């Protein structure tokens with residue numbers, strides 16, 4: 709039997725879960741290599757040989773076999789695109805279509821306008837003087853979620869006709885904010901979310917690092 713070519717190093721964080729959902733949605737087998745972040749496993753050997761800055765997720769793609777060195781990718785979004793490259797047209801619409809441009813716009817919107825302020829807020833969690841700054845950042849993320857209602861009117865998925873990268877970015881961060889989102893003013897996004905959160909690839913990806 710062919711060995712599974714992809715190792716996914718990570719923990720139960722948004723960036724890692726997005727990578728796991730991408731593998732699940734692409735139906736590519738991958739081996740989870742769970743790291744204990746509170747114990748500092750990501751800052752010690754052998755992991756820092758893969759990623760010297762000691763951050764997850766990381767994938768190692770052994771698909772080149774014995775002839776080629778493995779491909780090591782240490783940025784979650786580069787991992788998403790690497791997974792998308794394995795299954796053309798599945799996680800991203802094919803080139804030069806208006807649907808593809810919309811999928812990329814929606815994907816990067818969720819990264820920069822929702823996930824980025826959310827990460828900044830999380831980084832301030834231990835600073836007791838930063839409560840107001842955190843509130844501003846979380847409100848910015850929530851406002852951007854509300855403004856994304858228009859994306860859900862165009863196609864069945866935020867990525868176009870198929871569930872893909874934009875949906876993966878959106879569903880994970882909206883799940884984090886689910887108790888604070890004013891769902892009654894975003895009915896289309898709510899319908900999309902209710903379906904996306906129950907999707908088998910999303911359910912499996914969300915639990916990839918549980919064991």
Ligand SMILES: N[C@@H](CCC(=O)N[C@@H](CS)C(=O)NCC(=O)O)C(=O)O
Pocket residue numbers: 721722723724745750762763764765782783784785
């Ligand atoms: N830009 C990187 C950020 C990676 C990152 O910040 N990972 C976090 C978990 S989501 C981490 O490893 N934190 C542990 C630490 O910084 O000690 C990516 O998108 O992959």
